[in-house]
Amino acid sequence: MIDVGILREQPELLAASLERRGESLDVAELIELDEKRRAVRIEAEEMRARQRDIGKSIASLTGDDKTTAIEEAGRLSARYKERLAEADALDAQFMERWVTIPNLADETAADGFDEEDNVEITRWGTPPAFDFEVRDHVDLGTALGVIDVERATKISGSRFGMLKGKLALLEMAMVRWAMDGLADYGFTPVLPPILVREQALFGTGFFPADRDQVYSVKEDDLYLVGTSEVPLAAMHGDEIFDAADLPLRYAGFSTCFRVEAGTYGKDTRGLFRVHQFDKVEMFSFVHPDRSRDEHDLLLAREEELVRALELPYRVVNVAAGDLGASAAKKYDIEAWFPGQERYREITSTSNTTDYQSRRLKIRFKDEDGKNRLVHTVNGTAITGRALICVVENHQQADGTIVIPEALRPYTGFDVID
RNA sequence: GGAGAGGUGGCCGAGUGGCCGAAGGCGCUCGCCUGCUAAGCGAGUAGGGGGUUACAAGCUCCCUCGAGGGUUCAAAUCCCUCCCUCUCCGCCA
Numbered sequence: 001m002i003d004v005g006i007l008r009e010q011p012e013l014l015a016a017s018l019e020r021r022g023e024s025l026d027v028a029e030l031i032e033l034d035e036k037r038r039a040v041r042i043e044a045e046e047m048r049a050r051q052r053d054i055g056k057s058i059a060s061l062t063g064d065d066k067t068t069a070i071e072e073a074g075r076l077s078a079r080y081k082e083r084l085a086e087a088d089a090l091d092a093q094f095m096e097r098w099v100t101i102p103n104l105a106d107e108t109a110a111d112g113f114d115e116e117d118n119v120e121i122t123r124w125g126t127p128p129a130f131d132f133e134v135r136d137h138v139d140l141g142t143a144l145g146v147i148d149v150e151r152a153t154k155i156s157g158s159r160f161g162m163l164k165g166k167l168a169l170l171e172m173a174m175v176r177w178a179m180d181g182l183a184d185y186g187f188t189p190v191l192p193p194i195l196v197r198e199q200a201l202f203g204t205g206f207f208p209a210d211r212d213q214v215y216s217v218k219e220d221d222l223y224l225v226g227t228s229e230v231p232l233a234a235m236h237g238d239e240i241f242d243a244a245d246l247p248l249r250y251a252g253f254s255t256c257f258r259v260e261a262g263t264y265g266k267d268t269r270g271l272f273r274v275h276q277f278d279k280v281e282m283f284s285f286v287h288p289d290r291s292r293d294e295h296d297l298l299l300a301r302e303e304e305l306v307r308a309l310e311l312p313y314r315v316v317n318v319a320a321g322d323l324g325a326s327a328a329k330k331y332d333i334e335a336w337f338p339g340q341e342r343y344r345e346i347t348s349t350s351n352t353t354d355y356q357s358r359r360l361k362i363r364f365k366d367e368d369g370k371n372r373l374v375h376t377v378n379g380t381a382i383t384g385r386a387l388i389c390v391v392e393n394h395q396q397a398d399g400t401i402v403i404p405e406a407l408r409p410y411t412g413f414d415v416i417d
Numbered sequence: 418g419g420a421g422a423g424g425u426g427g428c429c430g431a432g433u434g435g436c437c438g439a440a441g442g443c444g445c446u447c448g449c450c451u452g453c454u455a456a457g458c459g460a461g462u463a464g465g466g467g468g469u470u471a472c473a474a475g476c477u478c479c480c481u482c483g484a485g486g487g488u489u490c491a492a493a494u495c496c497c498u499c500c501c502u503c504u505c506c507g508c509c510a
Binding site for chain 1: 427435436446464465466467468472478479480489490491
């Protein structure tokens with residue numbers, strides 16, 4: 001959610017941002033609605049003030065004076081309730097629309113509306129040149145007995161996979177490796193709840209926009225998170241930090257669940273896009289002046305990890321029109337997938353500025369003792385997708401997989417064979 | 418799942434219909450005092466939304482005592498629903 005002050009004082013800024021995002025919205029109409037709801041609220045509050053004023057005198061009055069005062073207060077009370085209900089209805093009407101407005105796009109976010117418009121800003125490594133027939137992770141893993149999509153489908157349906165043997169161990173090694181590295185950088189490791197309340201998803205901006213991507217658990221009115229960003233952000237809801245507490249950095253690990261609605265027929269092979277995967281996520285709460293730097297910092301952490309895995313990649317500045325609702329700016333790392341012969345997203349880091357903190361009420365006391373909203377920044381460290389990228393890039397002629405040097409202390413083996 | 422207790426300001430903790438957004442204590446901030454990293458004295462110290470204004474300060478109005486409803490001229494105080502925490506029992510990785 002963005003600042004309502006933007007609507008009142010810089011509506012042209014809002015309109016410009018919406019246009020860059022490819023969203024059409026009648027800003028003038030919103031302004032009118034905002035003015036109306038405030039006018040009605042002022043009216044209501046004036047009535048209430050008078051009613052309370054009279055109410056206070058009642059205790060000390062007697063006889064007719066008292067009767068008259070009670071009657072007058074009663075009238076005002078009734079009218080106040082009507083007006084208040086009106087004001088509340090207008091507020092609800094306004095907020096219903098306001099919460100759907102995406103964050104203001106950062107001026108340095110790339111122009112454009114879809115993936116095609118993403119701007120490459122870095123490229124590292126070169127796609128491996130294999131002198132044998134390249135196989136994708138499904139063929140490799142199945143042959144080695146470490147990936148079993150068929151049986152996963154048997155028990156759960158499409159878009160599920162199963163890791164076994166050394167590949168299962170490799171994933172756990174990667175998770176621990178990433179966690180250790182981030183802990184060294186001052187990120188606090190967290191294993192958060194991954195069943196959360198609606199409020200947590202609303203507060204992080206996934207609701208209402210992406211409701212159809214989220215699994216729900218009817219029994220308890222809870223939802224399965226698609227990323228630990230949700231609990232990591234929401235855990236500090238309604239809190240006020242000291243300026244000295246910032247930046248506050250977490251590395252969360254969780255299994256993630258995504259409906260993948262609207263992706264029928266897309267990336268259907270193997271473990272590339274599945275309903276369930278594991279992820280280590282970085283999440284920072286920072287001073288508003290520092291969020292750009294923090295965004296760069298998280299990107300740097302991501303690049304370090306991907307390089308250590310010896311995966312060729314490029315970094316793209318995601319087009320404004322392709323940003324999620326909460327992001328002002330986003331960088332994706334796209335790594336080379338030999339099985340697909342192209343670069344595909346394996347990490348994503350977003351500066352969500354105050355979009356989430358405003359909804360979640362996460363603030364800090366600044367130098368002047370005033371409460372201000374923090375900025376939040378998130379970024380992927382490691383996911384199951386990085387795992388299959390490793391498998392494909394480090395395949396050998398004999399179908400075995402060589403473990404990247406950096407992970408060997410964690411796996412205890414050098415090769416999956 | 419069953420039984421009980423409870424949710425008040427940064428923390429502890431009073432407060433069963435009006436003068437309570439809230440005693441007192443602790444903590445914190447500022448000032449004073451004090452020759453010794455202490456004690457004492459005074460003042461201040463919740464959040465949110467409006468109005469005024471320079472998106473300042475100040476002033477002012479409304480809301481908030483777990484959340485949401487209700488009763489009443491008036492609710493932290495009475496009623497209802499929900500949420501959460503704690504203790505005990507049951508079940509369980």
